[in-house]
Amino acid sequence: MGQVYVMDHPLLQHKIAMLRDRDTGSKEFRELVAEIAMLMCYEATRDLPLQDVEVQTPVAKANAKMIAGKKLGIVPILRAGLGMVDGMLNLVPAAKVGHVGLYRDPDTLEPVEYYCKLPTDASEREIFVLDPMLATGGSAAAAIQFIKEKGVQKIKFLCLIAAPEGIKRLTAAHPDVDIYVAALDEKLNEHGYIIPGLGDAGDRLFGTK
Ligand code: PRP
Ligand code: URA
Secondary structure (H helix, E strand, C coil): CCCEEECCCHHHHHHHHHHHCCCCCHHHHHHHHHHHHHHHHHHHCCCCCEEEEEEECCCCEEEEEEECCCCEEEEEEECHHHHHHHHHHHHCCCCEECEEEEEECCCCCCEEEEEEECCCCHHHCEEEEECCEECCCHHHHHHHHHHHHCCCCEEEEEEEEECHHHHHHHHHHCCCCEEEEEEECCEECCCCCEECCCCCHHHHHHCCC
C-alpha cells in the first residue's frame, strides 16, 4: 500500500512560502522549484537499495556502500513538471528522463494526453513522476497509468503542493504509488485551483498567462 509523505522540513516550508508569494517572479520561482525538488529528492530516495563495495582510499581499503542495480528514471508531467527535473538531476545525475505531456481541459478539468516518451529500459527502473501541483489528481493518475502501461512497476510521485481531493483520487487510482508532497493545502476552488496554492505553476515557471 502506498504512503503519503508530507515533508515539513523548515527549508521546504520556507521555500514553499516564497513560491506562493504572488510577487515572486519567474526567475526566482524557477530557482525555488529546482531547490525544492532537490530537497524532496533527497528524502524520496531514502529507501534506495545499497550494495557493498570495496574502495581503495589513498591510505587503505574501505568497505563502503553504493546504490545497487539499475539507476532511476525521472518523468516530469509537461509542462510544469519540467521545473523539477534539474533539481532531481543534481542529486541523481545518472537518471534517465522521460516525458508525459498532459494538459487539463479547462471546462471538464480532465487530462488530455499529447505526448509520452519514456526511456527504453523504463520498466527496469524505479520511476519518479514529477508535477508541482496535484489538484483534482486527474493529470497525475492518467500519467501514472500511461507509465504503468509501458511496464513500469515501481513508481513514486513527487509534487510541491497537493489538495486533499488530488491525494484521494491518486491513492484510489494507484494505491501502490508513494506520494511525496511539500505542502498539503486546504481545498480546490470551483475552477480546480488549489487554495491557497500558488496559482498556475506552468504560467509562473515560464512567464506565460
Ligand atoms: C497543471 C499542473 C498539473 C495539473 C494539475 O498543469 O502542472 O499537471 O494542472 O491539475 P489536476 O491535478 O487537476 O489534473 P496544466 O494542465 O495547467 O498544464 P501546464 O503544465 O501545461 O500548464
Ligand atoms: N494547476 C496549477 O498549476 N495550479 C493549481 O492550483 C491547480 C492546477
